[in-house]
Amino acid sequence: MTAAIPVPAWLVGCGNMAGAMVDGWRASAVDFSNVAVIRPSGAPVESIRTLTDYPDQQPRFVMLGFKPQKLDEIAPRLEPHIESDTIIVSMLAGITASILRQRFPNARAIIRIMPNLPVAQRQGVIPLYSEDRDDQACDAVEGLMGLLGLAPWCEHEDQIAAIGAISASGPAYFARFAEAIGRAGVTHGLSSTLAHSIAAQTLIGTGAFAAATGESMGEVARRVASPKGTTEQGLAVLDGPEGLQPLVDRMLGAALKRVEELAEAARRN
Ligand SMILES: NC(=O)C1=CN([C@@H]2O[C@H](COP(=O)(O)OP(=O)(O)OC[C@H]3O[C@@H](n4cnc5c(N)ncnc54)[C@H](OP(=O)(O)O)[C@@H]3O)[C@@H](O)[C@H]2O)C=CC1
Ligand SMILES: O=C(O)[C@@H]1CCC=N1
The missing domain is CATH 3.40.50.720 (NAD(P)-binding Rossmann-like Domain)
Structure with a gap:
């Protein structure tokens, strides 16, 4: 029941x-x-x-x-x-x-x-x-x-x-990342429709792969990035000091600041 x-x-x-x-x-x-x-x-x-x-x-x-x-x-x-x-x-x-x-x-x-x-x-x-x-x-x-x-x-x-x-706002963040990858594909000569659809399908497929294998996202990334291969070079940019983590920390910080503001506005009334 x-x-x-x-x-x-x-x-x-x-x-x-x-x-x-x-x-x-x-x-x-x-x-x-x-x-x-x-x-x-x-x-x-x-x-x-x-x-x-x-x-x-x-x-x-x-x-x-x-x-x-x-x-x-x-x-x-x-x-x-x-x-x-x-x-x-x-x-x-x-x-x-x-x-x-x-x-x-x-x-x-x-x-x-x-x-x-x-x-x-x-x-x-x-x-x-x-x-x-x-x-x-x-x-x-x-x-x-x-x-x-x-x-x-x-x-x-x-x-x-x-x-x-993380999770309530998360779909927007993952969607935005896939959009950015799609736009980069357009820069490299793909049509907009193709670039955005393959970026979205890669997001969906990565989620399905991780769910089916039970692997962590770190393990999934390691499995893709062959030593001395192409992905490794891309990850080095994301993992650099000006890369993804400080950006994500700022992103989450901004959202959490807004949580406080919403609470404060409601408390005032
Ligand atoms: N969107 C998201 O992913 C998430 C949203 N939330 C929370 O969910 C809540 C709704 O967000 P979301 O669904 O995105 O917003 P929407 O704008 O899509 O929906 C708001 C709803 O509120 C209704 N509404 C507006 N005024 C009144 C009223 N006077 N009496 C009754 N209902 C009213 C609207 O009615 P009508 O349709 O008739 O205009 C609409 O159905 C927010 O509090 C948000 O913090 C939480 C987690 C994730
Ligand atoms: O953006 C918002 O305020 C709502 C709450 C979390 C996700 N959407």
């Missing part, structure tokens, strides 16, 4: 990220009867009732899937519907458990997650964090997230930001 969403359930906001989760749950045969998507556009979501406003109902499960900057607009109207048996799951970047508890004081449990887009293919990473010692609620949410990929619990709230900076 697959994990079940406690119902009635509301998915408040269902854009790129929550929509990907719905796709992953649909592929896992999760039952969506008595689940409602609430979004201002009313844009339909396949096989889920979509509303533009909150129904006269007390949901047992509410997933927050809107932008962090919308919290102050949404919380005052949502809060009166939250009762002592409502589990809130939040994917809002930077919005801490204590900020959420302040906005939704009556909630039974507040559980933060930081999913990533490959949840749609059930290949996601979905770290979880809660300050509420509600084993039943935590188990129910872990079961749902476990359908979508790797779902580790974080011991400290900082870890959700750190994991999120």
Whole structure:
């Protein structure tokens, strides 16, 4: 039997990220009867009732899937519907458990997650964090997230930001790297379509190879780079002092700084 969403359930906001989760749950045969998507556009979501406003109902499960900057607009109207048996799951970047508890004081449990887009293919990473010692609620949410990929619990709230900076933002970073390799291919005479499609296929294929062999990324790189061969010269550039690692450190640092700013803005209100 697959994990079940406690119902009635509301998915408040269902854009790129929550929509990907719905796709992953649909592929896992999760039952969506008595689940409602609430979004201002009313844009339909396949096989889920979509509303533009909150129904006269007390949901047992509410997933927050809107932008962090919308919290102050949404919380005052949502809060009166939250009762002592409502589990809130939040994917809002930077919005801490204590900020959420302040906005939704009556909630039974507040559980933060930081999913990533490959949840749609059930290949996601979905770290979880809660300050509420509600084993039943935590188990129910872990079961749902476990359908979508790797779902580790974080011991400290900082870890959700750190994991999120890697895995939630990660698809954008890997995609950008593949784009850069594609552009370099164009510089070397390939057509844009061919260069970008082979770069993307190489990313996909590398992931599939690593998954199938269980090799670390370091081992995969070593296997490709023949001693005194061509790849070794390319890796020497990436591995140099001005190479990839300091760039990635700066990249992650900038994203984590923004996490702090989002939290600070929410705390001020
Ligand atoms: N994108 C990603 O890869 C990841 C995103 N996140 C988090 O997910 C959240 C959503 O991001 P993302 O999906 O990218 O954003 P989108 O812009 O794609 O989706 C935002 C959703 O919020 C809805 N919304 C806007 N205003 C309201 C409102 N007043 N009441 C209810 N719903 C509202 C929108 O409704 P409508 O569709 O009707 O406009 C839309 O469905 C963010 O908090 C982000 O931090 C976390 C990890 C990864
Ligand atoms: O960019 C963002 O803010 C969201 C959170 C992590 C990935 N996307």
